Amino acid sequence: MKKFREIIGKKKTKTEQPEQSNRGMMQLTYLAVFAFAALIFYEGWFLAVRREDVINNSYNARLDSFAERVVRGKILSSDGTVLAETLVDEEGNETRNYPYGSLFSGVVGYSTMGKTGLEDLAHFYLLTSHINLIEQAFRQLSGQKNPGDSVVTTLDLELQKAASDALGDRRGAVIAMEPDTGKVLVMVSKPGFDPNHLAQEWDSLTSPDNTSAQLLNRATQGLYPPGSIFKTVTALEYVRENPGTWQDFRFDCDGVYEDGEYSIRCYHGNAHGSQTLAEAYANSCNGAFASLGKTLDLGRLRATARELLFDQELPLSIAYSPSTYEMEPGADLWEILQTSIGQGRTQTTPMHAALITAAIANGGTLMNPYFIDHVENVGGDSIRKFMPVSGGNLMSAEEASFLAELMRQVVETGTGSALRTDAYTAAGKTGSAEFETGRETHAWFTGFAPAEDPKLAVTVLVEEGGSGGAAAAPIARNIFDIYFAR
Amino acid sequence: MLKMFLDGARYLMLFFMGMYTYLNFRYFGVDEEEQADICGRQVRYMFVLHLLAYTVLLVHTQDGAVALFYGAQVVFFVCYIFLSRLFYRYVSRILLNNMCMLLCVGFIMLTRLDFEKAVRQFVIVVMAAAVTWIIPLIIDKVLLLERIPWIYGIAGVVLLAAVCLAGNTSFGAQLSLTIHGISLQPSEFVKILFVFFVATMFNRSVSRRQVALTTVMAALHVLILVLSRDLGSALIFFVTYLAMLYVATSDWKLCGVGLLSGCGAAVLAYRLFAHVRQRVFAWRNPWADIDDTGYQITQSLFAIGTGSWFLGLYEGMPKKIPVVEKDFIFAAVSEEMGALFALCLILICLGCFLQFVMIAGQMLVMFYKLIAFGLGVMYLVQVFLTVGGVTKFIPSTGVTLPLVSYGGSSLFSTFILFQVIQGLYIVIRQEEAADLAEMESHPAGEKSSRKDR
Numbered sequence: 001m002k003k004f005r006e007i008i009g010k011k012k013t014k015t016e017q018p019e020q021s022n023r024g025m026m027q028l029t030y031l032a033v034f035a036f037a038a039l040i041f042y043e044g045w046f047l048a049v050r051r052e053d054v055i056n057n058s059y060n061a062r063l064d065s066f067a068e069r070v071v072r073g074k075i076l077s078s079d080g081t082v083l084a085e086t087l088v089d090e091e092g093n094e095t096r097n098y099p100y101g102s103l104f105s106g107v108v109g110y111s112t113m114g115k116t117g118l119e120d121l122a123h124f125y126l127l128t129s130h131i132n133l134i135e136q137a138f139r140q141l142s143g144q145k146n147p148g149d150s151v152v153t154t155l156d157l158e159l160q161k162a163a164s165d166a167l168g169d170r171r172g173a174v175i176a177m178e179p180d181t182g183k184v185l186v187m188v189s190k191p192g193f194d195p196n197h198l199a200q201e202w203d204s205l206t207s208p209d210n211t212s213a214q215l216l217n218r219a220t221q222g223l224y225p226p227g228s229i230f231k232t233v234t235a236l237e238y239v240r241e242n243p244g245t246w247q248d249f250r251f252d253c254d255g256v257y258e259d260g261e262y263s264i265r266c267y268h269g270n271a272h273g274s275q276t277l278a279e280a281y282a283n284s285c286n287g288a289f290a291s292l293g294k295t296l297d298l299g300r301l302r303a304t305a306r307e308l309l310f311d312q313e314l315p316l317s318i319a320y321s322p323s324t325y326e327m328e329p330g331a332d333l334w335e336i337l338q339t340s341i342g343q344g345r346t347q348t349t350p351m352h353a354a355l356i357t358a359a360i361a362n363g364g365t366l367m368n369p370y371f372i373d374h375v376e377n378v379g380g381d382s383i384r385k386f387m388p389v390s391g392g393n394l395m396s397a398e399e400a401s402f403l404a405e406l407m408r409q410v411v412e413t414g415t416g417s418a419l420r421t422d423a424y425t426a427a428g429k430t431g432s433a434e435f436e437t438g439r440e441t442h443a444w445f446t447g448f449a450p451a452e453d454p455k456l457a458v459t460v461l462v463e464e465g466g467s468g469g470a471a472a473a474p475i476a477r478n479i480f481d482i483y484f485a486r
Numbered sequence: 487m488l489k490m491f492l493d494g495a496r497y498l499m500l501f502f503m504g505m506y507t508y509l510n511f512r513y514f515g516v517d518e519e520e521q522a523d524i525c526g527r528q529v530r531y532m533f534v535l536h537l538l539a540y541t542v543l544l545v546h547t548q549d550g551a552v553a554l555f556y557g558a559q560v561v562f563f564v565c566y567i568f569l570s571r572l573f574y575r576y577v578s579r580i581l582l583n584n585m586c587m588l589l590c591v592g593f594i595m596l597t598r599l600d601f602e603k604a605v606r607q608f609v610i611v612v613m614a615a616a617v618t619w620i621i622p623l624i625i626d627k628v629l630l631l632e633r634i635p636w637i638y639g640i641a642g643v644v645l646l647a648a649v650c651l652a653g654n655t656s657f658g659a660q661l662s663l664t665i666h667g668i669s670l671q672p673s674e675f676v677k678i679l680f681v682f683f684v685a686t687m688f689n690r691s692v693s694r695r696q697v698a699l700t701t702v703m704a705a706l707h708v709l710i711l712v713l714s715r716d717l718g719s720a721l722i723f724f725v726t727y728l729a730m731l732y733v734a735t736s737d738w739k740l741c742g743v744g745l746l747s748g749c750g751a752a753v754l755a756y757r758l759f760a761h762v763r764q765r766v767f768a769w770r771n772p773w774a775d776i777d778d779t780g781y782q783i784t785q786s787l788f789a790i791g792t793g794s795w796f797l798g799l800y801e802g803m804p805k806k807i808p809v810v811e812k813d814f815i816f817a818a819v820s821e822e823m824g825a826l827f828a829l830c831l832i833l834i835c836l837g838c839f840l841q842f843v844m845i846a847g848q849m850l851v852m853f854y855k856l857i858a859f860g861l862g863v864m865y866l867v868q869v870f871l872t873v874g875g876v877t878k879f880i881p882s883t884g885v886t887l888p889l890v891s892y893g894g895s896s897l898f899s900t901f902i903l904f905q906v907i908q909g910l911y912i913v914i915r916q917e918e919a920a921d922l923a924e925m926e927s928h929p930a931g932e933k934s935s936r937k938d939r
Binding site: 036 | 776789828833843
């Protein structure tokens, strides 16, 4: 560069102009060199820092070619138990083995007929090997594949089993997560499938005659009417619109609420008598919520629903269905009455219900749910650790503690009696969502414990299970009992 | 055994590429004798790299035609280097080497991607080399060159307007004209006309009137290109004009105004044209529309990322990237020859530019100085746009990597560009030699002044 400057600088000429123009050229050349330095630095940064996040994408077909050099790694539960591993026989044939069969089928997914669940999410890590370079070079030269890294998940084997057993043969989903970190400990979806025999069963699983939808992860992809668990949204909006006066709310319930030609019945036509807002929430009084729903500003109700992630993307890294909230300002009375109690056209997933519940338990702040605790090489050395990430506030801290108190009343005096125990104080909301006339309702429970310092949030959905308090709440009770007995 | 060879070949190729690139910069720091030595080593490294790459290609394709093709290339490179030096005694050997190296990388990558296109590219290269052979000879003999600014200017505008109105559309931009079945991209040639136009105008005078007149013509070029949706070329013309204006007038205020109005025009274009917005969106968050507008850039990032620092030929999937052999060839090079190799490629391009500037600095006549510098800037901006676009450093503008990308017009115009600068370099060297000869014949006399051209 020095010589370069000399050559350009030393040319003496008759006129001033060329020398001046050479100076201009020199300045522009520095600028150009600087721009290229930035470009090169950028590409280096991209490769050194951003690379893994970018190429770990299901659109990147190149990742599959990694399998030519690496044996797919293991997926482990939080205590290190194998949930998925690749077995290699003497001839080098590889089979993906899932020791727990259908127990984790929804969340762990599969990698043979396309990829879903954690098999998809962790695809890149599983096909990347971090054994030491000398061993890698040695294996490469001797034609051996390298062992892929293992992914240690946040999934809790014992709780997963308990949730699955409690759900039994019924269809539905169970989710348990830590509200203060976002770690997902349980994700059950039933009916599941046996990923060990996926190829053989593929045709029958995907046949149009199959109505069981085993391949659907109901926890994140199953859309259901929220039923009474939506009263949390209605209650929040009512308090927001009536800050000083909501305490004065009273409703006299005789089992059926009539408004013109329409009537809204409470579950099994129970007459709740005179109800405050908290009592109406605890007893899940449909009449009370339909009547207060009529008073709400529909534009603001929709805005509140959106703040709670209806019609929004969820901060979730595996496949899911977004919840929908359809009611526009100007909706007719019937739709307002229905939507206020969680019927109507609103649809949600168990995962979304779990996120709202976790945010309420965590003072209004949503922690993004995650499934991978860390990645380690075959030697057990940690390669990459994942930390909790805040997904922002869904509501204010006061609103969260207000709703938490309402939910505590549900367990103490209302429909959540299945969780009443001396061992811990639980809080939650039940729901019994109608979806088709003449069929049993879907049973919901979503809640957390301990109420004073929440450690675990649980959401249960039992398809056609009947009442939330009777069918869903006991499953949550099972999980809490085991978790707090530790 | 075979695998060991392939792994070895990949690292050796990177080694020779690295050495070649190093010498490219070492060249600036040594005297003439060593410079000759450096150029000789560069040629040897290039041929080793070429041989290694084609052995790998042959192993993978098992196709005799590839071996024949390799032979034809070797003959071409040997002839081109040898004949250039024989005919033009004072040719810049390092520029010649760099041209060959860039062509060589292009041939390797194209053979990997699409053998048929590689062969077609080779035929065009041979033709371009033959046709542009004459340029250094005539560059300082034809005095007419600096007398016809308006012919350059008007021809350029007419050609661009013709493409804009009657051109074939490819990827949303009107780029080419088809005449008798041959598709041409006139903007590639107008680039050179444009530099000649600006150089002749500013060579005559840099009075306000002259600058204003030139600016209007330059703006017209850029405007037509924007209307043809050829944003990459529009940007290249704009930056080149500003750089030439600054060198000619040394008036940074004027150039500042030019830069600001350019930014203003860019904002206006962003507001007015959907295709401009689309490019910017695809740059800011290509992941949001990965199926459609973000597809090309994300595939490119996958290629570069998965290829990492060093992969090997045939170990990636560069064909997943749309238009990979043209605008996105850098991604293919980065994926299959490794990012380190690709970075060396960028440095070689930068090295070419530094050579151009050095030659421009040695020119005494403003006309030649502006031509050398203007062509250099044009070349470098194009490299920057394509590499930056492919790596998502800047929005993708769809321009080719000169001499590496597939495409006849781009090749031809780059050959012209390099040969014009070779011509200027030869002029300097001849004068120096003449001065030296004169000094030796009058050892006592004072150093005679240079001929004013």
